[in-house]
Amino acid sequence: MTSLQIVGRRSSHFTRIARLFAEELGVSYEIAPIYDMTAQDAAIYANNPALKLPILRVGDDVVFGTENICRALADRAQKSTAVVWPEQLRSNVSRNAQELVWHCMNSQVQIVFGTVVCKLPGDNLYFDKARLGFAGALAWLDAHVSEALHALPAARQLSLFEASLFCMIEHLHFRKTLPVEQYSNLEAFRQSYATRLSAQRTAYEFDVPPGG
Incomplete structure (x- = not known):
């Protein structure tokens, strides 16, 4: 288990952008799948009140939205990437x-x-x-x-x-x-x-x- 999770779907283009950034930046992560997009419980979306994916979860901290996640991943990257x-x-x-x-x-x-x-x-x-x-x-x-x-x-x-x-x-x-x-x-x-x-x-x- 890693401490960094991308909560989303492997079939989602918004989730894939975040995953692609993690791969490019060398940031280890795991996928926490959201299986049912008709679900209306915010807890399923890592407590994102908008009921949207993806979400970056690091311990008790969460980051909502693809672009925000990509920026957070860049902040965590160990290598310098332009x-x-x-x-x-x-x-x-x-x-x-x-x-x-x-x-x-x-x-x-x-x-x-x-x-x-x-x-x-x-x-x-x-x-x-x-x-x-x-x-x-x-x-x-x-x-x-x-x-x-x-x-x-x-x-x-x-x-x-x-x-x-x-x-x-x-x-x-x-x-x-x-x-x-x-x-x-x-x-x-x-x-x-x-x-x-x-x-x-x-x-x-x-x-x-x-x-x-």
């Missing part, structure tokens, strides 16, 4: 790209949770608009990803933008919410980033409850 955070993005295209990555990730949660988990009608305007905005954001990212990547500082080993972009695109292969193969620039980035050891160690899978 990390680029969102506030270091200096071009509008990079800032917009990060915003649209978060939008895509939230949209996919909205669609999957609504139509797959809650089994709500997928043709509702709520989901139609989510899919339309999701597709529009993907098209924009595909058209601008090269410029956004080029604008990142050259002397970097890790960036939240690249990690989140990779996890988002990979999740579209894992949870086929929208077709992604048509976005050739995003696919090229995904395939390149997938060669990193951290990506290979954090592949998506569904957590199976004990005895399940």
Whole structure:
């Protein structure tokens, strides 16, 4: 047992970003799975009152949210790693790209949770608009990803933008919410980033409850 836990799901792109950072930064951790996302008890979410994942738990201390967890992991890292955070993005295209990555990730949660988990009608305007905005954001990212990547500082080993972009695109292969193969620039980035050891160690899978 390690003292550091990432409470979340191996099938979650938000959780995967945190896991990828831990792998890149050389921080030992264990996964504490949340098996049922319909659960409404905050204790299941490491007492996150928002009932959201992931959560970083170190003893009695908890950190809520993917970006906060990544920063906390960087603080705990024993090795020095050049990390680029969102506030270091200096071009509008990079800032917009990060915003649209978060939008895509939230949209996919909205669609999957609504139509797959809650089994709500997928043709509702709520989901139609989510899919339309999701597709529009993907098209924009595909058209601008090269410029956004080029604008990142050259002397970097890790960036939240690249990690989140990779996890988002990979999740579209894992949870086929929208077709992604048509976005050739995003696919090229995904395939390149997938060669990193951290990506290979954090592949998506569904957590199976004990005895399940």
